[in-house]
Amino acid sequence: MKISDPLREEGKKTMDRRTFLKWTGALGLGLAPLVWVVSGRDGERGRGLVSVTRTRPLMGTLVTVIVLHPSGEKATEAMEGAFGEMEHLIPLLDRHAPETPVSRLNRQGFLKGVPPEVHEVMGHAERLFRLTRGVFDISVxxxxxxxxxxxxxxxRIPPPEEIRLVLKRVGAQHVHRGEKEIRFLREGMEISLDGxxxxxxxxxAVARLKALGIQHALINAGGDIQALGDKGNGQPWRIALQDPFERSQTLQVIPLRDGAVATSGDYENFFDAEKKYHHIIDPQTGLSPRRWTSVSVLAPSLTLADGLATATFIPRREETQAFIRAIPGAExxxxxxxxxxxxSEGWRWS
Known part of the structure; x- marks a missing residue:
């Protein structure tokens, strides 16, 4: 996932169909994302609730925010707060622009005066590294x-000796995160927080909506989805998982309330036409795993679901089951x- 927004349109607050299609083409996105929200009739939302929806290009994808509230004005105000939160965070975690905190860390090998948001994300990455027994590794x-x-x-693929050489610079256990400084303990290390x-x-952004008094909302960032509450009528949001082989077809539809779902696929970002080598890397071998075509994760938070969608793509299912059991609510x-x-053992839908 690319965090930076080179194609962002200044001052654009809403997106009509023509603009949507233009951005879809510019960003190289298909009209069928990995995961999407199943639309329902207007009457299916809670009575007395106004639904406000906006879509904007962010983080190299299209981000849709849906807010339900008795006041359309309040819903719109909260929605702007959510987009503002995302726009504040994106440049802090971007590894592509040269003067972001992550870019400076990669260039210098250390970062002082760490922004609290960067410190927090690095903490989440450390915990996932431990939970997944080193499978989720930001240092690849x-x-x-x-x-x-x-x-x-x-x-072509790099020769094996080149891969072995660069693997010496990989290992999240060699990233030291102190209260005021992050430092690499091996020369030549770099990190990516894209996972x-x-x-x-x-x-x-969802936490911002909640702080502004919103109880029912959903954000879909290119198929990574976080729900706040339900649709206001006691009914969950219905989330469709895309069939990775028939992209216009639905694999499953799952209910979601106060939770998150994320999907990783070997067809999302890849280096070669045959899609044998893609953006998910096994930190032990330096190669792309070829066991799975797609992995979808349901979890209490999208930070967790996003990281696990990468981590569960790499090892055998039996190995993954061991750490999934240790994470309440993850399937x-x-x-x-x-x-x-x-x-996984608790995945109930088909």
């Missing part, structure tokens, strides 16, 4: 850069390359 950026360089310039930042940003749906669906 040198491997991603190596693959990007070889495929863009030479059209967790979008979830954190959306989660913070997983895997789809393998033979189109077979496999579920």
């Amino acid at each position: 950026k040198p491997v991603l850069d190596l693959f990007e360089e070889f495929f863009s310039r030479r059209g 967790i930042a979008k979830g954190y940003i959306v989660e913070r 997983v749906l895997w789809v393998d390359r033979q189109k077979v669906q496999k579920k």
Whole structure:
């Protein structure tokens, strides 16, 4: 997931269909995201609630915010607060722009005066690293850069010796996070927060809505979804998971209230035309796992769901089950390359 917004349109507050299609084309996005909200009839929302919806290009995707409230004015005001929160956080966690905190850390090997938001996200990443027994690792950026360089310039995978060499710079256990400073303990290390930042940003935006008095809302950031409450009538939001092989078809529809869902797929961002080498990297081998085509995670928060959607894509399902059991409320749906669906023990839908 790319955090920066090179195509952001200044001053644009709403998005009509023509603008939506223009941004979809510019960002290279399909009209069918990995996960989307199943629309219902207006009467299905709570009586007396006004629904306000806006879509804007953020974080390299399209972000839709839906707010339900008795006052349309209050709903719109809260929605602007949520978008404002996201716009505040994006440049703090972006690794592409040269003067962001993450970019300075990568360039210098240390960062002093760490913004509290960066400190918090790094803490979430550390916990996921421990929970997943090292599978979720934000320090794989040198491997991603190596693959990007070889495929863009030479059209092929890096040789094994190059991968082994760059793996010496990988290992989140070598990132020291103090109260006022973050420092790399190995030379040449770099991090990417792309596997967790979008979830954190959306989660913070939902928290902003809640602080502004909103009880029923949903944010969909390119298929990463966080729900606040239900639809105001006691009924959950209905979330459709995309079939990774038939992109116009639905794999499953799951109910969601006060929770989050995120999906990772090997078809999202890839280096080669055959999609054998993609943006998810096993930190042990330096290669892209090829066991699964898509993984969807249901979790209490989108920060957690976003990180787990990466982590559960890498090991065998039996290994993943061990750490999923240790995370209350987390469930997983895997789809393998033979189109077979496999579920964690508590995944109840089909």
